[in-house]
Amino acid sequence: MSESTNKLYGTVLIRAKEILDYLLNSETAPTLKEISDGIGMTKPTTLKILTTLEALKFVTRDENTKAYFLDVSLLAYGEKASEEFDIRSIVTPTLSRLRDSTGETINLGIVNDNEIVLLDKFESPQSIFLKSRIGGRMNMYSSSMGKAILSAYSDTEMADYLDHTDLKKVTPNTITTSDALIADLQTTKGRGYSVDDEENEVDIFCVGFVITKYQKIYGAFSITAPKFRMGSEKRKKIVQLAKAAQKEIIDKI
Amino acid sequence: MSESTNKLYGTVLIRAKEILDYLLNSETAPTLKEISDGIGMTKPTTLKILTTLEALKFVTRDENTKAYFLDVSLLAYGEKASEEFDIRSIVTPTLSRLRDSTGETINLGIVNDNEIVLLDKFESPQSIFLKSRIGGRMNMYSSSMGKAILSAYSDTEMADYLDHTDLKKVTPNTITTSDALIADLQTTKGRGYSVDDEENEVDIFCVGFVITKYQKIYGAFSITAPKFRMGSEKRKKIVQLAKAAQKEIIDKI
DNA sequence: CCTTTCCGTTTCTTATTTAGAAATGATAAC
DNA sequence: GTTATCATTTCTAAATAAGAAACGGAAAGG
Known part of the structure; x- marks a missing residue:
């Protein structure tokens, strides 16, 4: 703009x-x-x-x-491009195990032009929906990976992001005001992970974790499941496993 | 041409x-x-x-x-393109297990413009070399996946292939005459799999298996390893596992 | 079996775009 | 502070592109 x-x-x-x-x-x-x-x-x-x-x-x-x-x-072009950001080789073994231990689909994303690009996914055997495609894009403000990353932005970066983005409704639950988004990111920061409660796709619930070290943001990963499979017990367990995975990844960087 | x-x-x-x-x-x-x-x-x-x-x-x-x-x-473009040929979803679980049971790297390829394009790979934990990249290309005549597919070609298709291809040396072992290539493909057909004995890359030994059903060729997969890890015992075992995988894949088509 | 319709393809000409020599900035090296 | 080197801008003859119109061929309808 x-x-x-x-x-x-x-x-x-x-x-x-x-x-x-x-x-x-x-x-x-x-x-x-x-x-x-x-x-x-x-x-x-x-x-x-x-x-x-x-x-x-x-x-x-x-x-x-x-x-x-x-x-x-x-x-060939896309693969070469994604090699530049090679978190993938670092992250793959951990996320693949996380898929196995949670039984749910794991996504890996990076930021590109104020959007999240799906770099890789580790699909759960029980995954029904394969709407997303590697290379596909989604909003930062309406996705768990995006919000996990935004929660690590500085005030300046965040202001710049908001400056370049229209917070449009994607689903009834999408956050569409700067204030609400900033509040949500505050909660995210405190909690250590982001939540997407049908904000990007109806019936889909995700939790997102940022991959960041020494101020540098490498990307994010998320665990995605149909909402009915994400009761609070299950979610607690998944968050615990994912936090361990996040730590393991960051240690490897 | x-x-x-x-x-x-x-x-x-x-x-x-x-x-x-x-x-x-x-x-x-x-x-x-x-x-x-x-x-x-x-x-x-x-x-x-x-x-x-x-x-x-x-x-x-x-x-x-x-x-x-x-x-x-x-x-995004490449991923969308490769979706058209979606053997991948069919093939992934089998090849992923084959990687685990053989402990070696498995490649999946299709034909594009008289060359093999690497569609996916399942890397062995002990793989040292990652020269190849998804989307990368190699000759049909010097690679195991290529030769596996060529062995399923009709005479007309083969003649057309040779017509459009220079058999250039890639390594000292590369087959560079039509006659020798045709003889090799004859052996391949009888044996049920192709062998690339340092013909495409020095020190690398591969065996290749075509994925074909009802006359239609879907692609090929190969098992790649450094030559020193491919003694005749090991090779025998790998071939046996791979043939089972091939059968499993073809049954799923 | 002829007619119509609907795409894909080719032709042609004006208007637009391009290519690159040359000049100019900007930055790093000495 | 001078020089070298690369990035960027300017400018205009020469090359390219855009689309209206016409054509061709295959399939649908009568």
Whole structure:
């Protein structure tokens, strides 16, 4: 929101990203028409960009149905990118054990552009919902990982975050005022973990733990479960196990 | 090699990919000069593309060092792409157990553009080498996963593969003639698994198993170990476990 | 079996964008 | 404080892109 207002170079590149994003958010592989209608570009232009994207192996086209989808070649870029933040290698054994001991799904996230990006997940065998995808994004203010991280922010960082964020309702429980959010983060700080009580997704309850050492914030992890499986006894037990995991991780950094 | 020779649309897009590839293959985050020199583009042009890539969240720039690296936002595209081929969910529990029972690293790959793309890996605790990265590519003719898949190809498919591939030496052991490769694949077919005896990487020995059902090839998995840990006894045991895993996977498809 | 419709593809021309030489800043090295 | 080196900005001829219109081909409907 404080971006330079100068026009960006690379019209085709920008449009190509629109196409990639369209494919990213499509349930099923779309055809040329669907894409060009969906984005509001003319067919010839869309076709030309798609043809180039295909040649570059960013997309693939089904020869029969003529439908487009993202190409697995893209995997390499994301994996390389996430290597830069390599908490994963440190964190994996601990979180994998935490999954086993809690029986619930564990997520690992980092901050990227004021949002949480899901870096990895350790799924519980009983997990029904797999809405989330590695690389997927969520709000900081409505998720347990986000709130765990926000609770470690300085006042300046927090002010900057609020400055760049609209607290929009995602579910009926989402916190939508700065004051309420700041109060919640205060509680989080005292308690040592954050709680997302159906604030990001209905029926889903999460607790979140920040991974931070010597002032530096590395990311956060959370334990996610359907609300009916998160009674106060269970939650107490999970928190205890997770706090031990958090300590173990921080010691390894 | 039978591509249309027409000039491709989207100059900037093509150049942007060159930059992304340069970042993908850089050990350390490069600066503008390194990138422009490395690719052979002028600095102003490179800067302009990088600035747009940054705005699109494909790259990030370190404010202090001015160095560029790939942005984690890219994760989402690759993950979505690999979902299309979702053998992973079917295969994960079995391969994870195979890792535990063999104590060695298991790789899962699929074919993309006549090469193997590493879709997932299940690392052994004793794995020293982590040269490979998810999304990484290797030759079909020099890798065990590739040869396992080639052994399931029809004559036409194989002819087409050879037509589009140079059998270049990767290590002293790499097979570099069609005849030798075809003979090796014959052996593979009879034996039920492929062997890569330092053909792709010195000191590394792998066995590969194709995942195929009703004529359709879904991918392959391999067991990788340093050669000194792959004596014939150990290998026999591993093959036995892997064949059971292969059967289990195919039954689940 | 012919007609219509609906996409995908090609062509063409004006308007827009780009590429890079050169100049300028900024910063680090000496 | 001078020099070297890299990042950034400016500017304009030359290259590229955008989209209207026309075309082609396959599938649907009568």
